[in-house]
Amino acid sequence: MEYVRDGAEIYRRSFATIRAEADLSRLPEDVARVAVRMIHACGMVDLVDDIRHSPGVVTAARKALRDGAPILCDAEMVASGVTRRRLPADNEVICTLRDPAVPGLAAELGNTRSAAALDLWGDRLDGAVVAIGNAPTALFRLLELIAAGAPRPAAVLGIPVGFIGAAESKEALAASELEYLIVRGRRGGSAITAAAVNALASEDE
Amino acid sequence: MEYVRDGAEIYRRSFATIRAEADLSRLPEDVARVAVRMIHACGMVDLVDDIRHSPGVVTAARKALRDGAPILCDAEMVASGVTRRRLPADNEVICTLRDPAVPGLAAELGNTRSAAALDLWGDRLDGAVVAIGNAPTALFRLLELIAAGAPRPAAVLGIPVGFIGAAESKEALAASELEYLIVRGRRGGSAITAAAVNALASEDE
Numbered sequence: 302m303e304y305v306r307d308g309a310e311i312y313r314r315s316f317a318t319i320r321a322e323a324d325l326s327r328l329p330e331d332v333a334r335v336a337v338r339m340i341h342a343c344g345m346v347d348l349v350d351d352i353r354h355s356p357g358v359v360t361a362a363r364k365a366l367r368d369g370a371p372i373l374c375d376a377e378m379v380a381s382g383v384t385r386r387r388l389p390a391d392n393e394v395i396c397t398l399r400d401p402a403v404p405g406l407a408a409e410l411g412n413t414r415s416a417a418a419l420d421l422w423g424d425r426l427d428g429a430v431v432a433i434g435n436a437p438t439a440l441f442r443l444l445e446l447i448a449a450g451a452p453r454p455a456a457v458l459g460i461p462v463g464f465i466g467a468a469e470s471k472e473a474l475a476a477s478e479l480e481y482l483i484v485r486g487r488r489g490g491s492a493i494t495a496a497a498v499n500a501l502a503s504e505d506e
Numbered sequence: 507m508e509y510v511r512d513g514a515e516i517y518r519r520s521f522a523t524i525r526a527e528a529d530l531s532r533l534p535e536d537v538a539r540v541a542v543r544m545i546h547a548c549g550m551v552d553l554v555d556d557i558r559h560s561p562g563v564v565t566a567a568r569k570a571l572r573d574g575a576p577i578l579c580d581a582e583m584v585a586s587g588v589t590r591r592r593l594p595a596d597n598e599v600i601c602t603l604r605d606p607a608v609p610g611l612a613a614e615l616g617n618t619r620s621a622a623a624l625d626l627w628g629d630r631l632d633g634a635v636v637a638i639g640n641a642p643t644a645l646f647r648l649l650e651l652i653a654a655g656a657p658r659p660a661a662v663l664g665i666p667v668g669f670i671g672a673a674e675s676k677e678a679l680a681a682s683e684l685e686y687l688i689v690r691g692r693r694g695g696s697a698i699t700a701a702a703v704n705a706l707a708s709e710d711e
Contacts, residue, residue, distance in 0.1 A: 302678070304646045304671050306617040311643070315669040343548075344667045344692030378697065381586035412511040438516070441509045462549045462697070464520040466509050473507070487549030490697045492583065492667070 315341055316506055322346040331359040335482070335500040342496035343488075351485040358456050358480040362430050362501045365455035370428050371395050372498060373454070375415055375461075376435035382495025383432075387503040397421040416442035427452035430501070433459050434494025437466030444473055456480040458497050462489035520546055521711055527551040536564040540687070540705040547701035548693075556690040563661050563685040567635050567706045570660035575633050576600050577703060578659070580620055580666075581640035587700025588637075592708040602626040621647035632657030635706070638664050639699025642671030649678055661685040663702050667694035 305311050316337055323346040325333040332354050340348050366372075369390040374380040380396040388394075397403065397418040407417035415436030422429075426446075431454045433440045440459050447453060459474040459481055461467045471483040482497060510516050521542055528551040530538040537559050545553050571577075574595040579585040585601040593599075602608065602623040612622035620641030627634075631651075636659045638645045645664050652658060664679040664686055666672045676688040687702060 302646055302650055304643065304674065306615075306621065306643060308618040308620075308643075311618070311670045318669040341668065343695060344669065344672060378583050378587045378700070382583045382696070410511075413513040413516070415513075416511065438509065438511060438513075441507055445507055463546065464523040464549065465516045467549065469509065490548060490695075491587070492695045492697055495583070 312506070319346060323349045325349060328352065328354075329356075329359075332482070334504070334506070335359060335497055337506070338496040338500035339484075339493045342492040343490075345488075348484060348488065348493070351488060352482070353475055353485055354482040355480045358482050359501065361480040362456035362458075365428055365430050366390065366392055366502055368428075370430055370455055371425055373419075373422050373425060373429050373431045374494075375418065375433045375439035376491050378491035379432050379434040379494050379498075382491060382499075384499050384502070387499050387505070389502060392502075395422070395425065412442065413438040415439040419443055419446060424452055426454050429454045430498070431457045431459075432494050432498050433457070433461055434489065434491040435461055437461045437463060437470040440470040440474060441466065444470075444477060447477075447479070453479065456482070456501075458494055459483045460489040460494040460497065463487060517711070524551060528554045530554060533557065533559075534561075534564075537687070539709070539711070540564060540702055542711070543701040543705035544689075544698045547697040548695075550693075553689060553693065553698070556693060557687070558680055558690055559687040560685045563687050564706065566685040567661035567663075570633055570635050571595065571597055571707055573633075575635055575660055576630055578624075578627050578630060578634050578636045579699075580623065580638045580644035581696055583696035584637050584639040584699050584703075587696060587704075589704050589707070592704050592710070594707060597707075600627070600630065617647060618643040620644040624648055624651060629657055631659050634659045635703070636662045636664075637699050637703050638662070638666055639694065639696040640666055642666045642668060642675040645675040645679060646671065649675075649682060652682075652684070658684065661687070661706075663699055664688045665694040665699040665702065668692060 367389045371393040374396045407414045416438040576598040579601045612619045621643040
């Protein structure tokens with residue numbers, strides 16, 4: 302069977318195709334590099350049209366990661382997709398969704414388990430890189446916690462996916478004072494989100 | 507903040523939106539149920555237009571899972587996305603990518619680690635449900651192994667993503683004698699693939 306078998310060559314050709322086809326010109330160069338990996342993870346060059354970000358998000362996230370900040374994820378799939386060897390400071394990758402306290406907390410809050418899991422992040426939020434790639438309720442809960450005085454993360458990748466609340470939760474993040482990167486609308490998900498983390502973790506392509 | 511906090515209600519409304527918007531009429535009912543979950547995982551109702559399948563794939567995969575077949579995944583993210591409590595027979599979910607033998611095997615084969623990892627599946631392929639959601643080279647390697655006499659899986663979900671080889675590997679699967687489900691073109695990925703496994707594992711929505 303005829304196919305490209307060299308992993309490095311596959312990456313090179315993939316990124317070349319993306320840079321040839323995607324309209325990256327509307328993004329600053331640092332965000333464009335992140336966008337390339339996000340597109341690589343979903344196979345859609347038009348994803349770039351829905352990317353919105355605060356001006357300082359890449360600088361803030363890169364600095365936080367170099368300084369050893371943890372990466373707080375809403376879903377195990379996001380955590381699973383973070384390439385550990387790209388992390389600049391052997392950063393912790395944390396997902397609290399399977400903590401045994403979560404179901405009780407969710408019942409108490411009257412919210413999803415994905416949202417309740419964030420209440421276990423506690424002070425680890427301070428200066429963290431937050432990566433929400435699955436549940437809109439987790440992103441809404443993050444904004445509620447911060448409005449109520451929780452410590453502020455260094456940057457928030459808000460890329461939940463879906464039909465109920467996804468678009469709205471991302472617009473709410475973009476309207477906040479936080480450093481953010483979102484994909485507007487329904488698209489998003491754990492693979493795109495983990496790819497964004499991986500792009501921020503190292504400038505290697 | 508105003509948003510739907512009830513997980514079951516979010517699922518109900520999401521699936522209702524998908525069934526209202528997606529053109530599921532070209533799919534048989536059993537495949538349509540799988541398509542709904544795949545769409546849910548990526549936020550795109552037009553994904554349905556790219557789904558292709560062999561007539562018996564859902565029946566074959568469901569029977570295999572009920573009979574205790576393992577689920578063989580090319581990527582940790584796919585394995586991580588399989589909801590264990592939906593599995594009908596506490597089925598094993600296997601990803602061999604991190605096996606210490608893989609880098610050496612990849613060098614020997616002159617192929618990617620994702621492809622080489624499949625050589626460790628061995629007899630577990632016999633009657634398995636294969637879920638390839640990341641690497642085109644893994645799907646190509648599967649077809650090579652089977653052509654060379656490896657045991658046949660019960661069904662193959664071939665949903666790798668990307669720009670180099672993804673479309674071609676999926677067309678090659680569709681041209682085989684295997685029971686298959688693919689998403690034509692560049693789209694795909696671990697979240698969509700895990701969602702397909704979860705839909706096949708249980709008829710609960």
